[in-house]
Amino acid sequence: MEQRISLITLGVPDMDAAAAFYEALGWQSVPAQEGIIAYDLIGQTLGLYPLENLARDMGLPVDDLGHGAMTLAYNVRDKQDVAETLNAAEAAGATILKPAHDVFWGGHIGYFRAPDGCIWEVAFNPYSPLAADGAFRWTGYE
Incomplete structure:
Protein backbone atom coordinates (compact mmCIF):
# COMPACT_ATOMS: atom_id res chain seq x y z
CA MET A 1 0.00 0.00 0.00
CA LEU A 60 -22.70 -1.08 10.45
CA PRO A 61 -25.50 0.68 12.29
CA VAL A 62 -25.15 4.49 12.22
CA ASP A 63 -24.63 4.51 16.00
CA ASP A 64 -21.49 2.37 15.61
CA LEU A 65 -19.76 4.96 13.42
CA GLY A 66 -19.02 7.33 16.27
CA HIS A 67 -18.29 10.98 15.66
CA GLY A 68 -15.71 13.57 16.56
CA ALA A 69 -12.84 11.25 17.46
CA MET A 70 -10.66 12.81 14.79
CA THR A 71 -10.09 16.21 13.26
CA LEU A 72 -9.60 17.49 9.77
CA ALA A 73 -6.80 20.04 9.78
CA TYR A 74 -6.55 23.13 7.64
CA ASN A 75 -3.10 24.67 7.83
CA VAL A 76 -2.61 28.35 7.06
CA ARG A 77 0.37 30.45 6.00
CA ASP A 78 0.40 33.02 8.82
CA LYS A 79 -0.57 33.14 12.49
CA GLN A 80 -3.30 35.76 11.92
CA ASP A 81 -4.90 33.51 9.28
CA VAL A 82 -6.07 31.16 12.05
CA ALA A 83 -8.51 33.70 13.52
CA GLU A 84 -9.59 34.87 10.06
CA THR A 85 -10.38 31.30 9.00
CA LEU A 86 -12.28 30.62 12.22
CA ASN A 87 -14.30 33.80 11.66
CA ALA A 88 -15.14 32.71 8.10
CA ALA A 89 -16.20 29.26 9.35
CA GLU A 90 -18.42 30.81 12.03
CA ALA A 91 -20.00 33.16 9.46
CA ALA A 92 -20.71 30.10 7.30
CA GLY A 93 -22.51 28.35 10.18
CA ALA A 94 -19.78 26.60 12.19
CA THR A 95 -19.53 26.60 15.97
CA ILE A 96 -16.20 27.74 17.37
CA LEU A 97 -15.01 25.14 19.87
CA LYS A 98 -11.76 26.87 20.79
CA PRO A 99 -10.67 30.28 19.51
CA ALA A 100 -7.25 30.96 18.01
CA HIS A 101 -4.49 30.53 20.61
CA ASP A 102 -0.80 29.78 20.94
CA VAL A 103 0.16 26.20 21.78
CA PHE A 104 3.11 24.73 23.65
CA TRP A 105 4.95 23.52 20.55
CA GLY A 106 5.16 26.99 19.00
CA GLY A 107 2.13 26.93 16.74
CA HIS A 108 -1.16 28.79 16.77
CA ILE A 109 -4.44 26.85 16.46
CA GLY A 110 -8.20 26.91 16.90
CA TYR A 111 -11.09 24.47 16.41
CA PHE A 112 -14.56 24.61 14.92
CA ARG A 113 -17.41 22.15 14.48
CA ALA A 114 -19.00 22.25 11.01
CA PRO A 115 -22.80 22.03 10.83
CA ASP A 116 -22.39 18.39 9.75
CA GLY A 117 -20.68 17.64 13.09
CA CYS A 118 -17.15 17.23 11.74
CA ILE A 119 -14.45 18.94 13.77
CA TRP A 120 -11.80 21.01 12.03
CA GLU A 121 -8.51 22.29 13.39
CA VAL A 122 -7.13 25.47 11.86
CA ALA A 123 -3.39 25.65 12.42
CA PHE A 124 -0.36 27.77 11.77
CA ASN A 125 2.73 25.61 12.13
CA PRO A 126 5.92 27.66 11.83
CA TYR A 127 7.92 24.44 11.36
CA SER A 128 5.86 23.24 8.37
CA PRO A 129 5.58 26.09 5.86
CA LEU A 130 3.07 25.47 3.08
CA ALA A 131 4.05 25.20 -0.57
CA ALA A 132 3.09 28.07 -2.87
CA ASP A 133 -0.06 26.14 -3.90
CA GLY A 134 -1.02 25.48 -0.26
CA ALA A 135 0.20 21.88 -0.14
CA PHE A 136 1.17 20.64 3.33
CA ARG A 137 3.74 18.15 4.48
CA TRP A 138 5.05 17.66 7.98
CA THR A 139 8.58 18.74 7.09
CA GLY A 140 7.35 21.81 5.22
CA TYR A 141 8.27 23.29 1.87
CA GLU A 142 11.23 25.65 1.63
Missing part, protein backbone atom coordinates in the same frame (compact mmCIF):
# COMPACT_ATOMS: atom_id res chain seq x y z
CA GLU A 2 1.40 3.39 -0.97
CA GLN A 3 1.64 6.03 1.76
CA ARG A 4 -1.20 8.37 0.79
CA ILE A 5 -4.85 9.21 1.32
CA SER A 6 -6.81 9.70 -1.88
CA LEU A 7 -10.30 10.46 -0.63
CA ILE A 8 -11.65 11.68 2.68
CA THR A 9 -15.35 10.86 2.96
CA LEU A 10 -17.48 12.61 5.54
CA GLY A 11 -20.73 10.90 6.45
CA VAL A 12 -23.12 13.80 6.90
CA PRO A 13 -26.70 13.81 8.17
CA ASP A 14 -27.86 16.59 5.80
CA MET A 15 -26.17 16.77 2.39
CA ASP A 16 -27.69 20.11 1.41
CA ALA A 17 -26.70 21.79 4.68
CA ALA A 18 -23.17 20.35 4.52
CA ALA A 19 -22.71 21.50 0.92
CA ALA A 20 -24.05 24.97 1.77
CA PHE A 21 -21.48 25.25 4.58
CA TYR A 22 -18.47 24.34 2.43
CA GLU A 23 -19.70 26.55 -0.40
CA ALA A 24 -20.08 29.44 2.08
CA LEU A 25 -16.38 28.94 2.83
CA GLY A 26 -15.68 29.42 -0.87
CA TRP A 27 -15.17 25.78 -1.84
CA GLN A 28 -16.35 24.67 -5.27
CA SER A 29 -17.69 21.19 -5.88
CA VAL A 30 -16.76 19.11 -8.89
CA PRO A 31 -19.03 16.78 -10.86
CA ALA A 32 -19.54 13.49 -9.03
CA GLN A 33 -21.81 10.48 -9.05
CA GLU A 34 -25.38 11.06 -7.91
CA GLY A 35 -25.67 11.12 -4.13
CA ILE A 36 -22.09 12.33 -3.59
CA ILE A 37 -20.72 15.85 -3.37
CA ALA A 38 -16.99 16.15 -4.06
CA TYR A 39 -14.42 18.90 -3.59
CA ASP A 40 -11.02 18.43 -5.20
CA LEU A 41 -8.20 19.38 -2.86
CA ILE A 42 -4.45 19.48 -3.40
CA GLY A 43 -3.71 15.81 -4.07
CA GLN A 44 -6.93 14.44 -2.51
CA THR A 45 -10.68 14.86 -2.66
CA LEU A 46 -13.13 15.56 0.15
CA GLY A 47 -16.42 13.76 -0.39
CA LEU A 48 -19.74 14.33 1.34
CA TYR A 49 -21.94 11.26 1.55
CA PRO A 50 -25.20 10.59 3.42
CA LEU A 51 -24.39 9.20 6.86
CA GLU A 52 -26.97 6.41 6.56
CA ASN A 53 -25.50 5.29 3.23
CA LEU A 54 -21.96 5.28 4.63
CA ALA A 55 -23.09 3.08 7.51
CA ARG A 56 -24.98 0.77 5.13
CA ASP A 57 -21.94 0.48 2.84
CA MET A 58 -19.79 -0.55 5.83
CA GLY A 59 -22.41 -2.96 7.15
Whole structure:
Protein backbone atom coordinates (compact mmCIF):
# COMPACT_ATOMS: atom_id res chain seq x y z
CA MET A 1 0.00 0.00 0.00
CA GLU A 2 1.40 3.39 -0.97
CA GLN A 3 1.64 6.03 1.76
CA ARG A 4 -1.20 8.37 0.79
CA ILE A 5 -4.85 9.21 1.32
CA SER A 6 -6.81 9.70 -1.88
CA LEU A 7 -10.30 10.46 -0.63
CA ILE A 8 -11.65 11.68 2.68
CA THR A 9 -15.35 10.86 2.96
CA LEU A 10 -17.48 12.61 5.54
CA GLY A 11 -20.73 10.90 6.45
CA VAL A 12 -23.12 13.80 6.90
CA PRO A 13 -26.70 13.81 8.17
CA ASP A 14 -27.86 16.59 5.80
CA MET A 15 -26.17 16.77 2.39
CA ASP A 16 -27.69 20.11 1.41
CA ALA A 17 -26.70 21.79 4.68
CA ALA A 18 -23.17 20.35 4.52
CA ALA A 19 -22.71 21.50 0.92
CA ALA A 20 -24.05 24.97 1.77
CA PHE A 21 -21.48 25.25 4.58
CA TYR A 22 -18.47 24.34 2.43
CA GLU A 23 -19.70 26.55 -0.40
CA ALA A 24 -20.08 29.44 2.08
CA LEU A 25 -16.38 28.94 2.83
CA GLY A 26 -15.68 29.42 -0.87
CA TRP A 27 -15.17 25.78 -1.84
CA GLN A 28 -16.35 24.67 -5.27
CA SER A 29 -17.69 21.19 -5.88
CA VAL A 30 -16.76 19.11 -8.89
CA PRO A 31 -19.03 16.78 -10.86
CA ALA A 32 -19.54 13.49 -9.03
CA GLN A 33 -21.81 10.48 -9.05
CA GLU A 34 -25.38 11.06 -7.91
CA GLY A 35 -25.67 11.12 -4.13
CA ILE A 36 -22.09 12.33 -3.59
CA ILE A 37 -20.72 15.85 -3.37
CA ALA A 38 -16.99 16.15 -4.06
CA TYR A 39 -14.42 18.90 -3.59
CA ASP A 40 -11.02 18.43 -5.20
CA LEU A 41 -8.20 19.38 -2.86
CA ILE A 42 -4.45 19.48 -3.40
CA GLY A 43 -3.71 15.81 -4.07
CA GLN A 44 -6.93 14.44 -2.51
CA THR A 45 -10.68 14.86 -2.66
CA LEU A 46 -13.13 15.56 0.15
CA GLY A 47 -16.42 13.76 -0.39
CA LEU A 48 -19.74 14.33 1.34
CA TYR A 49 -21.94 11.26 1.55
CA PRO A 50 -25.20 10.59 3.42
CA LEU A 51 -24.39 9.20 6.86
CA GLU A 52 -26.97 6.41 6.56
CA ASN A 53 -25.50 5.29 3.23
CA LEU A 54 -21.96 5.28 4.63
CA ALA A 55 -23.09 3.08 7.51
CA ARG A 56 -24.98 0.77 5.13
CA ASP A 57 -21.94 0.48 2.84
CA MET A 58 -19.79 -0.55 5.83
CA GLY A 59 -22.41 -2.96 7.15
CA LEU A 60 -22.70 -1.08 10.45
CA PRO A 61 -25.50 0.68 12.29
CA VAL A 62 -25.15 4.49 12.22
CA ASP A 63 -24.63 4.51 16.00
CA ASP A 64 -21.49 2.37 15.61
CA LEU A 65 -19.76 4.96 13.42
CA GLY A 66 -19.02 7.33 16.27
CA HIS A 67 -18.29 10.98 15.66
CA GLY A 68 -15.71 13.57 16.56
CA ALA A 69 -12.84 11.25 17.46
CA MET A 70 -10.66 12.81 14.79
CA THR A 71 -10.09 16.21 13.26
CA LEU A 72 -9.60 17.49 9.77
CA ALA A 73 -6.80 20.04 9.78
CA TYR A 74 -6.55 23.13 7.64
CA ASN A 75 -3.10 24.67 7.83
CA VAL A 76 -2.61 28.35 7.06
CA ARG A 77 0.37 30.45 6.00
CA ASP A 78 0.40 33.02 8.82
CA LYS A 79 -0.57 33.14 12.49
CA GLN A 80 -3.30 35.76 11.92
CA ASP A 81 -4.90 33.51 9.28
CA VAL A 82 -6.07 31.16 12.05
CA ALA A 83 -8.51 33.70 13.52
CA GLU A 84 -9.59 34.87 10.06
CA THR A 85 -10.38 31.30 9.00
CA LEU A 86 -12.28 30.62 12.22
CA ASN A 87 -14.30 33.80 11.66
CA ALA A 88 -15.14 32.71 8.10
CA ALA A 89 -16.20 29.26 9.35
CA GLU A 90 -18.42 30.81 12.03
CA ALA A 91 -20.00 33.16 9.46
CA ALA A 92 -20.71 30.10 7.30
CA GLY A 93 -22.51 28.35 10.18
CA ALA A 94 -19.78 26.60 12.19
CA THR A 95 -19.53 26.60 15.97
CA ILE A 96 -16.20 27.74 17.37
CA LEU A 97 -15.01 25.14 19.87
CA LYS A 98 -11.76 26.87 20.79
CA PRO A 99 -10.67 30.28 19.51
CA ALA A 100 -7.25 30.96 18.01
CA HIS A 101 -4.49 30.53 20.61
CA ASP A 102 -0.80 29.78 20.94
CA VAL A 103 0.16 26.20 21.78
CA PHE A 104 3.11 24.73 23.65
CA TRP A 105 4.95 23.52 20.55
CA GLY A 106 5.16 26.99 19.00
CA GLY A 107 2.13 26.93 16.74
CA HIS A 108 -1.16 28.79 16.77
CA ILE A 109 -4.44 26.85 16.46
CA GLY A 110 -8.20 26.91 16.90
CA TYR A 111 -11.09 24.47 16.41
CA PHE A 112 -14.56 24.61 14.92
CA ARG A 113 -17.41 22.15 14.48
CA ALA A 114 -19.00 22.25 11.01
CA PRO A 115 -22.80 22.03 10.83
CA ASP A 116 -22.39 18.39 9.75
CA GLY A 117 -20.68 17.64 13.09
CA CYS A 118 -17.15 17.23 11.74
CA ILE A 119 -14.45 18.94 13.77
CA TRP A 120 -11.80 21.01 12.03
CA GLU A 121 -8.51 22.29 13.39
CA VAL A 122 -7.13 25.47 11.86
CA ALA A 123 -3.39 25.65 12.42
CA PHE A 124 -0.36 27.77 11.77
CA ASN A 125 2.73 25.61 12.13
CA PRO A 126 5.92 27.66 11.83
CA TYR A 127 7.92 24.44 11.36
CA SER A 128 5.86 23.24 8.37
CA PRO A 129 5.58 26.09 5.86
CA LEU A 130 3.07 25.47 3.08
CA ALA A 131 4.05 25.20 -0.57
CA ALA A 132 3.09 28.07 -2.87
CA ASP A 133 -0.06 26.14 -3.90
CA GLY A 134 -1.02 25.48 -0.26
CA ALA A 135 0.20 21.88 -0.14
CA PHE A 136 1.17 20.64 3.33
CA ARG A 137 3.74 18.15 4.48
CA TRP A 138 5.05 17.66 7.98
CA THR A 139 8.58 18.74 7.09
CA GLY A 140 7.35 21.81 5.22
CA TYR A 141 8.27 23.29 1.87
CA GLU A 142 11.23 25.65 1.63
